[in-house]
Amino acid sequence: MKKTLRLGLIGSGFMGKTHVFGFAAAARVFDLPYEVEPAALADVTLAQAEAARASLGFRRATDDWRSLVADPEIDIVDITAPNALHKEMALAAIAAGKHVYCEKPLAPLAGDAREMAEAAERAGVRTQVGFNYLCNPMLSLAREMIAGGELGEIRGYRGLHAEDYMADAAAPFTFRHDPAGGGALADLGSHALATAEFLLGPIVKVMGDCVTMIASRPDGKGGMRTVETDDVGRAFLRFANDATGSIEGNWIATGRKMQHDFEVYGTRGALAFSQERFNELHFYSTDDRKGRQGFRRIEAGPDHVPYGRFCVAPGHQLGFNDLKAIEVAGYLEAIAGLRPEPFNFRAGLRIQTLVETIHASARAGQWRAVDGG
Amino acid sequence: MKKTLRLGLIGSGFMGKTHVFGFAAAARVFDLPYEVEPAALADVTLAQAEAARASLGFRRATDDWRSLVADPEIDIVDITAPNALHKEMALAAIAAGKHVYCEKPLAPLAGDAREMAEAAERAGVRTQVGFNYLCNPMLSLAREMIAGGELGEIRGYRGLHAEDYMADAAAPFTFRHDPAGGGALADLGSHALATAEFLLGPIVKVMGDCVTMIASRPDGKGGMRTVETDDVGRAFLRFANDATGSIEGNWIATGRKMQHDFEVYGTRGALAFSQERFNELHFYSTDDRKGRQGFRRIEAGPDHVPYGRFCVAPGHQLGFNDLKAIEVAGYLEAIAGLRPEPFNFRAGLRIQTLVETIHASARAGQWRAVDGG
Amino acid sequence: MKKTLRLGLIGSGFMGKTHVFGFAAAARVFDLPYEVEPAALADVTLAQAEAARASLGFRRATDDWRSLVADPEIDIVDITAPNALHKEMALAAIAAGKHVYCEKPLAPLAGDAREMAEAAERAGVRTQVGFNYLCNPMLSLAREMIAGGELGEIRGYRGLHAEDYMADAAAPFTFRHDPAGGGALADLGSHALATAEFLLGPIVKVMGDCVTMIASRPDGKGGMRTVETDDVGRAFLRFANDATGSIEGNWIATGRKMQHDFEVYGTRGALAFSQERFNELHFYSTDDRKGRQGFRRIEAGPDHVPYGRFCVAPGHQLGFNDLKAIEVAGYLEAIAGLRPEPFNFRAGLRIQTLVETIHASARAGQWRAVDGG
Amino acid sequence: MKKTLRLGLIGSGFMGKTHVFGFAAAARVFDLPYEVEPAALADVTLAQAEAARASLGFRRATDDWRSLVADPEIDIVDITAPNALHKEMALAAIAAGKHVYCEKPLAPLAGDAREMAEAAERAGVRTQVGFNYLCNPMLSLAREMIAGGELGEIRGYRGLHAEDYMADAAAPFTFRHDPAGGGALADLGSHALATAEFLLGPIVKVMGDCVTMIASRPDGKGGMRTVETDDVGRAFLRFANDATGSIEGNWIATGRKMQHDFEVYGTRGALAFSQERFNELHFYSTDDRKGRQGFRRIEAGPDHVPYGRFCVAPGHQLGFNDLKAIEVAGYLEAIAGLRPEPFNFRAGLRIQTLVETIHASARAGQWRAVDGG
Known part of the structure; x- marks a missing residue:
């Protein structure tokens, strides 16, 4: 029992x-x-x-x-x-x-x-x-492939999380625009940062670029309120494994609903992923025969744990809510001591630290080392 | 209460x-x-x-x-x-x-x-x-667009349901290979037929082409058993609305996991859909300005009922199991008399009738009218 | 000299x-x-x-x-x-x-x-x-892969050539609507048939379905002229190599400009191609490692003869007119006796024979053997 | 005459x-x-x-x-x-x-x-x-759409030019690795910069990030030679029109053959383009009806000057060499005084200036204003 x-x-x-x-x-x-x-x-x-x-x-x-x-x-x-x-x-x-x-x-x-x-x-x-987003079996697959050396030594990374839900300048000022913790980098860029470290390990240095494109928004009382937070937050990245890369968080990317994308380039292969089609991972391998090389569209299936829990046949696809179920299951297993916590408060702190370091770097116009990175 | x-x-x-x-x-x-x-x-x-x-x-x-x-x-x-x-x-x-x-x-x-x-x-x-598959909001959208005349008068249809789970000739004989009700057309082509009628209305005439490619399969007792059912079932179609088209059901389509696809061509526009990316519907409209026309990738979102029940933001995507929840909800509403039954036994009979008429046509090598079509 | x-x-x-x-x-x-x-x-x-x-x-x-x-x-x-x-x-x-x-x-x-x-x-x-279209290096690659057994034994084929240049019912009657040799099957379906035999070898039996959707067109003299030729021509196919398949020629496919597409399914792999992106060939191989299988997007490059004649670097892409240059070169080499004629009058006759047999089959509503197939 | x-x-x-x-x-x-x-x-x-x-x-x-x-x-x-x-x-x-x-x-x-x-x-x-690359009719279309206000006010830009032809660490040292003018930013990033200014106008400020990932390469005499040029060059951008953005030039992006891509985000719409499929431009418009919005795949055709010079029908596609013919034609028309020079030495200087400013910024770890920007 x-x-x-x-x-x-x-x-x-x-x-x-x-x-x-x-x-x-x-x-x-x-x-x-x-x-x-x-x-x-x-x-x-x-x-x-x-x-x-x-x-x-x-x-x-x-x-x-x-x-x-x-x-x-x-x-x-x-x-x-x-x-x-x-x-x-x-x-x-x-x-x-x-x-x-x-x-x-x-x-x-x-x-x-x-x-x-x-x-x-x-x-x-x-x-x-x-x-x-980290609970997606295709992200676990990507991490496993990177860790297992299927891409060789990792050299380059590009990450994104762009949506358009703040693209309308008439959208009102909300708590998301509060300088304490608000902005596109904190809200969406945080996902891009979490994915970057999930796949490649610690980021050790950043150079930030944070811009406010919509200078003021309706305050809900008939007036306008100045916005100090970023609508777009970008960063150059240095990883502890010597790879370099960049990320962008953007909530005014008209037309984008869920562009949580990444590309990873290694000495022997590459991966490309888009959350817009999150049941797919695209894999290029230099091991493939000459004249037959190309990005391979791997569709999620029972080979990719824990997809098989949801469906016994490949190609049927998980939805957003299924990712939440995976998150919950991982947490309960961690409570039982069966595995480490999937994304604990320490990991949450880590993301906040990255966001704040990028903000500080952007304000200073200079590179910043990431504390504990 | x-x-x-x-x-x-x-x-x-x-x-x-x-x-x-x-x-x-x-x-x-x-x-x-x-x-x-x-x-x-x-x-x-x-x-x-x-x-x-x-x-x-x-x-x-x-x-x-x-x-x-x-x-x-x-x-x-x-x-x-x-x-x-x-x-x-x-x-x-x-x-x-x-x-x-x-x-x-x-x-x-x-x-x-x-x-x-x-x-x-x-x-x-x-x-x-x-x-x-019919419970997908993007299929409801497609039906609504067709019924609302956004494509003009419908002229042509192509439908598919192809997978590869029987592609391996070493896969054993199962109840799915039983001549009474088995075969790729009955198992997968039935989905293609259901979608075709869901979108365009009744099919009135068919010409079938059913082929067995793997002549025998292991019987589980060390021997081989002759397979009489089809591995691929195709049909030409005539619809009551004067459109013509074709479907294919195929369970030996190596590499395909969920190719439940369709294309609809009308006088004013077209739709293209693939279950491989079932949170998208591609829409071409001749109303778009010259030089700006093209297939438009509509991503599922709260505008597409009942997506918003699952997620308040667009682009997050439904999964296969969510479609089952929509099916259940529709059924319960029908029990309460709030709507017609989404897909009742009469509809199930209809699909069996189409499958059997295609089988009969294929055996005869001649077109067959569909009973009640 | x-x-x-x-x-x-x-x-x-x-x-x-x-x-x-x-x-x-x-x-x-x-x-x-x-x-x-x-x-x-x-x-x-x-x-x-x-x-x-x-x-x-x-x-x-x-x-x-x-x-x-x-x-x-x-x-x-x-x-x-x-x-x-x-x-x-x-x-x-x-x-x-x-x-x-x-x-x-x-x-x-x-x-x-x-x-x-x-x-x-x-x-x-x-x-x-x-x-x-046959002069595309990616089609040569496809043929070479099929002939070399990279897909195993071929089982299934789907071919298309759909455009929309006759979709407007107001477009006038032309020589292309002449019952002697006109219609979508002869004009566009012929390409689909040529590609099918280029890849899989002779077609031996066909069942045709040819429909006129636009019953009359302006005759250019203020009146209307009855159209007897097909706007859509479809066929089920039997190949000499025991594969089965289908093709469609369609010139009223609203939104389609160059849907000369095919999919080939074999026991060990599959190919998917679209002329809409004709510098790519998509290849699925069951030899790929479990959990890493998927359709691989091969981009045209110098590995694919004669791409390298046009450009020394991969990914730069050939255009439609380049295919014509390849055709001419092949013909001149054939005149010099260096290779067989790429597509001689006998091959042209073959396509006409296929088209006419499909027409005859469609009229009769019955399968027809292809002469010399 | x-x-x-x-x-x-x-x-x-x-x-x-x-x-x-x-x-x-x-x-x-x-x-x-x-x-x-x-x-x-x-x-x-x-x-x-x-x-x-x-x-x-x-x-x-x-x-x-x-x-x-x-x-x-x-x-x-x-x-x-x-x-x-x-x-x-x-x-x-x-x-x-x-x-x-x-x-x-x-x-x-x-x-x-x-x-x-x-x-x-x-x-x-x-x-x-x-x-x-600028001679592509789809790039002219993009520029015309932006200039004509079809995207509204431009806010954001992402540009790339990534290939993998220097990804192999065993590839020898060449003139492209010479510190005077060599490196991925100068060689490939220059294209990304040219496209960015072609579409959005002058860049006024940059923050560069240039990294050497392969520290030495064979010198062709049996030894190794230290590489001082960048394998990846990135930049944050500020445009005179107040848009912000980023570009990347990368010649070690394993698997990429021609990733000359961009995305432009405006207040009313967006564009997405990839040179990997350069006969297409993807356009999102907020003017499209609710529930029908999406990125629209516009295929090159006679509506997009000067495509019609090469082919009278849409969808047939231009190739890389055709772009060179367009370049030559533009130059000859400029010699005849019929139009401004398409990309003269002053424009070539401009690109070198951008590249050098990015290099200088990267060395300094600080933003730099672009001379004359």
Whole structure:
């Protein structure tokens, strides 16, 4: 009989639902080490919390997240509240000895993220930040191919995460435009950075270029508010493995909905990937026979763990929500000690550190070494 | 308070799990008219049934599907047992007044499917056959565009469903090679036919071409068994709307995993689609300005119902299992009388009729009118 | 010192210029066995002929093609006049002992083409019909891969040639709509048939489906003229090598400009090609390692003869006119006895035979054996 | 009667042949203002020159380029000799009052290029540098769309030129590795820079990142020689129109043969282009109807000048050599005063200036303003 972990969810907006869905899907798709019971749900008002409780199948609703965090019954605190609250909530949960699952970004500032990571490590609880693009079996395949030497020595990298959801200059000022932690680099470039290090290992030096293209946005009160955060954030990169590269985070890339792309060039081969077609990985190998070389479109299938959990036949394709289920499963296995945490608070801190170093470099107009890189 | 429907599942293999998963996902993603409770599960042995019951979260397990079908508590009988048993189970369930959800193909032979469809209609129960490729929002978009005249008058169609899972001549003889209902046309071509009629309406005449390329397969007992079913089934088509076209079903198409593709040509525009990238629909319009015309890659997003149920942002992509959740939601809405049945037994019969008419045409080497087309 | 062949060109429209350009380009790109001198040019009026003579660099102009054909100085007669005149001109040229290069289609009817082929063979002159899509190095690569067994035993084929230049119902009736030799199958499907046999060898049996979608077209005199030729021509195919397949010729495929595509499926691999991107060939091999299989996009380069004649670096791409230069070079090498004729009158007859057999099959609604197939 | 210009070619290697071919093709494809007569050809030895003269159809051969340049009969001096000789030859030709056509790069250093540009301008002769990727009708279309406001205000740009022809560390040291003018940025990045300014106008500020990945290469004498030039050169860009962007030049991008790509993002639309499929331009417009938006694949056709000169039908595709013919035609029209010089020595200087500014920026690790930008 499996042990049951009781889940306490804070926040019931889009990401809250996505998490609940992820837990439910993971339970059906994977052979998990635990049952997870949706126990308590907190939201700003009791009415909201109660409505979400009913629709999402939790046992208990509250408008007091502190009581949820303190509840001895709860094993995992899952934070999908606004970013500005992540730190206070997470530290309280850690103090109460809970495992903590927190949506990205972990905290607006690296200093906060560090405090959270260190607290979790001291407390010995398991943590997870939601970087679910990394959960794609094709990214695991890419990492495995790189690590296994199938591309030879890695020399070059190009990474992107471009969308267009802020392209309209009439879109209002939001918390995403707050100088503390906002901007395209922090919001989308962070994914490009996470993928870059997932594949190639630590980045040791960066040169940033962060630009604000839409200088002010409607403040929601009939006026305009100056925007200080970047609409496009770029960086040149140096990796510890001697490869060099670049990334771009961009939320005004008209027409792009999910251009989380990368290309990796090695001495013996190359990979090209686009999240726009994320069930494919394109692989070029110099081992192929002369006159027969070319980028090979590998379609996701049961050969690519854990695709086979979702479907026994190749080519059927995973969707975005399936990636969340993979994320949840990895986290639960880490709680059980079966594997390292897939993307813990320390990893979340790492991304914030990279983002802030790029910001600092861009402001200074000079290269910056990455702390701990 | 929503009414609860109690689900009785027969069969707990891959498709059984997929169905359960579909019900669970649909409940979280959609605002369904019913709660669905996994009540009873039947499988061949009690041990199998009990194991599936525990892992899939049903209340009761049995090795006697007849008792499940007769159980007055059960509202929906969901049949994922081997094809040869569909008819007996479905007729028993209909006789007991249950709604019946049955995996495809509905029955090996059109005559059986007709009996099932007519029984369901007489009994007034709601039925569903699993043709989930049709549940893709991009296919709904295609149908809506065609019906709305965005392509003008439709003239031509090309449809495919090609895979390679029978390409290996050493793969053994299975029930799929049984002359009663087996073969590539019945198994995969049926999807191409369903999509063709979903988009363009009734097919009225066909000319078939069915070929067996692998003449015999291992019989599992050390010998070889002659294969009489087709490895490739093709047809020329005449539609009631005067368009003409062709389809191909192929299970020996080396390298193809999910080539469920179509192209539609009208007087004012065209569509091209590949299930290999099923979150995209390619649209050409002669209304576009001269020098700017071209096939436009529309990516699935919240504009394409019900994508927005799964994700609020475009470009994130649905997966195969999400299509099953859409299928389940449509069925439950049909049970509630909110919409017609998405793909009922009558529709399942229709596909069997098309397949058998193509087979008959191929044997005769002559065109055949499609009954009721 | 190279021997000089003197060229007599009949017709100076688009294809006439393309041929002259092809001879000039071939001379610079290839190390040809002959110099070719543009000697005489015939057109309907002397004024037209003279203007073309000046701009295309011929020595002599005439409005009398018979005198050109009879001129003892001329070695090659190049016919780009309207199709209806091909036969008379070619037979006269052959009678005068000239080599004859004739644009496709060789003749409206197979009977005429046969007469022409037999006359040329009796006379021992070298002939060429313009099927320049076959001159693509990627098609040679495909043929070489198939012949060399890289795909294993060939099982299936899908071929297309679809464009949209007759999609507008207001486009007037032309010689291409003449029942003697007109229609989409003869005009475009002929290319699909030529490619199919180029790759897989002889077609032995066909089942045709030819449809007229635009029943009448403006006759240029204010009235409408009934169209009897096909707008779409399809065929099921049986090859001598036991493969089966299909082709389609279509000139009302809205949005398609050059969909001369094919897919070949064998026991060990597959190929996919589109003329829309004709410097690429996509190759799937079951020899690739598990988990690394996929269609490989081979880009044209110096490894693919004779690409290197045009460019020393891969990926630079050939254009349509380059294919014509390759055609010319092959023909001149054949005149010099260095290789067989690439696509002689006998081959042109073969295509007409296939087209007529498909037409006959479509009319009868029955399979037909291909004469000499 | 057209005036004849007499061509003197220096150098008869690959680029020399490409130029001669370009002149010949242009004469047939375009209605040029001049006849061009291949008059004299110079190469290092008389034997080489004589062989090239015969095969390329020149009247006179010499081993003394100075006599060719001084020859009063010669109107255009065409320089395809090694880069290090460009300056001396061009200045001599300009001094003799000739028009000068020079392969890229114009000169190893911007200072030399400036001297050449100023000399030509003082002498009033017409000059041309070979940047033939810009001659693609799809690039003209892109520029026209941007200039015409079809994308709205331009915000972002990504440009690339990546190949793999130096990816092999065993490839020997060549003149391309010479610190004076060598390296991937100068060789390939120059194309990316030319395209960026062709489309968006002047770059005013750059931040460079130039890396040497292969530290030494065989010196051809059994030893190794240290490489000081870049294998990858990247830059962040600021344009005068307030757009920002980046480019990369890379000659060790394993698997890439011709990745001369760009993406342009504006307030109302976007463009995406790859030289790997250079007969296509992908266009996204926010003017398209909701739910129907997407990148539209525009295929080159007669609507895109001067495609129609090469082929009357769309979709047939131009090749690399056709781009050279367009370049030649533009140059001859400029000599006739019918249009500005397409890419004169001043433009060639501009590219060298950009390259050197990026190099200087990379060495300093700081942004640099571009002189005259």
